Amino acid sequence: MSESRTTAFEEFARARTAHLLRSAWLLCGSRTEAEDLVQETLVKVYVRMHRVLAPALDNPAAYAQTTLTRTFVSSRRKRSSTEQPYADLPDGALGDHADAAALRVSLADALAEASPTDRAVLVLRYLDDLSVDEVAGILGLSPGAVRNRSMRALARMRERSLR
């Protein structure tokens, strides 16, 4: 039974790690931190999948996304006073076009100014394309709070540099 769970985990992780890392990079702004976050998420998924008697996960992808987001928000709460600027961008991103690179820098800067929860709202809403209700469930917020945070954060980003 344990072997089949391990196989299921590996299949899931191979299919989902790239997407998780993209979310994590947008949340953390640092590739190193993003990889750590994804590792921690995958470890939690592994442990959950190997829990004795626990029912099988209906939607491992959703479980992983929720775990990743909550782990990120929780970790930022713990170290909010020592949070570092959001500046470590992936090498060679978006090709060689100067406009694209500038846009990427603007995006990173703008996200860096958002609170961790606002970042999570933006990533879940616009990268993962989740509904307001789904985001509210993951972050433990009301749907109204998610709408407000989403609109406010997006407006701030528009004002700042992403015009």
Next chain:
Amino acid sequence: MKDDEFADLLDRAARAVPVDIAGMVTEAGARGRRRLRRRRAASVLAVAGVTAAVTLGVTVPDWGADTPTPVAEQSPGFASAPSGAASPGLHQQPATPDRPITIDAEAVPQLVGEAAGATEIGPLLNEAPYPLIAEENRMILHFRLDGTLTTVVIEPSQDRASCRAASRESSAEKRLRTTAGAPAQPRLSCRVVDGIEVGAITTGTVGSEVRVGSATAWNHGYRVDVVSYNVAAGKNPDGSEDVPALRDQPLVDGDVLVELVTSEAWFA
């Protein structure tokens, strides 16, 4: 910038992040296995090292009696003391069962055996001193896994409504026993697992080689006990007590015991 343009921007920026998928999956699997091992080791240590512990009468058979006494026939020794302040994260438990036991008794040995990694899963025992009771609100089952005795008891918690109440009462009993010079009994510790109170793992040495591991959870108005031994029975057929140990420790270890007693499988 419109919403869909922002979504596209996020997607394009994020797609540029290089990923070593194989490496991350391998590392995550290795770390997951280590974490599982650590958790299980911690459970075993908890068994041996609990300091704020009290006697757990319900899970230990009376190995010294003239006839082998099944676990379920023992007086629990838990008191009806008030439960006191709730622990953080503890789900409020009903005073009486809020649902029936739905698991098929015949399925229980397989369920527990698979959870414990047993290779030989025996049938339910139904002969003295191992009664088989499978009712809507009460279940007492005995069976052998890899030859070792295993007992599952699910009963309405009634006046033994919480681990904390049991702990306080048992502490008083322990003081009396200590004063009287009575031998130490196996121990109970209380903790909250996923909102469920677990009157946790005990390991007792009863007789020269006998080891007992058990856990108790208070859930849905029931007390769910799972007990595992490292022997096939409490006594030999001739009544002698030098039963041979089949393993160093009980087959079902602490982590699995907790998973079992807190499981919804009994009521699903």
